[in-house]
Amino acid sequence: MPTQFKGLSAFPITPADPKGRVDTAAVEKLVGRLAAAKVDSIGLLGSTGTYAYLSRAERRRALDAALPVAGDVPVLVGVGALRTDEAVKLAQDAKAAGAAAGLLAAVSYTPLTEDEVYEHFVTVQRESGLPLCIYDNPGTTHFRFTPELVRRLSRHEGIVGVKSPSPEAPGGTAHLAALRAVVPEGFPLGYSGDWNVTEVLIAGGDAWFSVMGGLFPHTALALTRAAQGGDATEARALNARLEPLWALFRELSSLRVMYAAAGILGLTQAEPPRPILPLGESARARVAETLKALNLS
């Protein structure tokens, strides 16, 4: 199993100016913190990294800034695009920059069929040579991977893992079992959706693709190690403590909360790409209070 798909994969924001020009110094700072914390991998240009809103040139600048700072920590890179040919180029760029793998979401405007998504994935993988992780993110793409489509894709050499949205507890065991039954032995099954992930990690999920881990890697690592090390009691206690943060994520979205948090920490004053608006003052004050009360690190 590729080690980059086990344990904690931390997903930072990608600070950029209002015109979409990436602040490479801020990227270096954010990625450097994650490398120093020894996360298991870094998820650059994920959904939280606003990949969908950045041009190819700017995504390359983010890559070139992040990869040297990441050092030995493998970097997964979001390579999704609406057009297949664009996703191919983005995957080629990620490979050339030294990414360990690509994260490919079924980005769509016209709703896609399963065959179209299959062809899209196989084409991007074949024409780039980059190992790809299936990025199942129905909350943004509105495409949902069935176990049958995951099965087909997992047979393709070069498609090396899947990132699924965490089902609400107690659905994790059943979701894992449904996928394990159809993928090759050892095929990594990772999960996103911070507020639901603990139970699926306890149930045997291989990786946590974590938004909060992008800013608070030590806290996220402690939860990951407890859940994957078999200490379910400790993992659940750590998760319960984080409930005020999860409540903000659910209400305001994890992306908007993380931009506010990065500002509160003094790491970057960048705002999300418009039309996404930064949180207003009162929501931002609630984020600040929550961060203070939870003493995240």
Add this chain to the structure above:
Amino acid sequence: MPTQFKGLSAFPITPADPKGRVDTAAVEKLVGRLAAAKVDSIGLLGSTGTYAYLSRAERRRALDAALPVAGDVPVLVGVGALRTDEAVKLAQDAKAAGAAAGLLAAVSYTPLTEDEVYEHFVTVQRESGLPLCIYDNPGTTHFRFTPELVRRLSRHEGIVGVKSPSPEAPGGTAHLAALRAVVPEGFPLGYSGDWNVTEVLIAGGDAWFSVMGGLFPHTALALTRAAQGGDATEARALNARLEPLWALFRELSSLRVMYAAAGILGLTQAEPPRPILPLGESARARVAETLKALNLS
């Protein structure tokens, strides 16, 4: 009421090569057919016109090809983009090229709030000076305009109409009433979704934003004139006759069927942008049979 939002607005495909380069000769041919048929307006670069998959430069090429051929027929242009600043540039391009109005959808990746969509629309309108029609297309954007948001936007000078998805019969009367109650008098309420549109036109909808009308303007005009002229019996009969086409639209999507139909008519052999795949042989044969049986024009 701006006349461009009354009656039949015909939405052609935008033929392009596999790299996304627009075939301007084919655009001229398709738009020329619509102008000759005297449709009430042309919807260039709508969802069926694959605007989301075309670069700014190619969208400009399509505009420059279409506008002169459209002649006196007003042209509405899709100006949607994921980023607000990009949508502004696209709207500026459309205005410079002579478009009568822009069609702006709430294209999203990160799900947007109502306030974000409001700011997006007002910014694009203000910074371009282009009159904008609200393009409510939850099937592709997964954002749904509430009557309250339509109310707020309809108060903004320069936002001049709305294109809603047709509710299934008999929901048209209620949908129209809900919007009429909140928008200024005379604010045009148009509808898309060919297979449900007849009843909402009979109920008083101002415009049909029509996919089939992009290739078969005479057939679509006959239905529009009957429905809007008060001959509900004739409109329903014409619509019932088209049911085999609507069944294909529902099953295979109107976009994929229209690409196949344009090929069958010998107008263009262009395929949709990948990852969208052209219809397979058997589906294409069913489209050919249906076109032949219905004798569309």
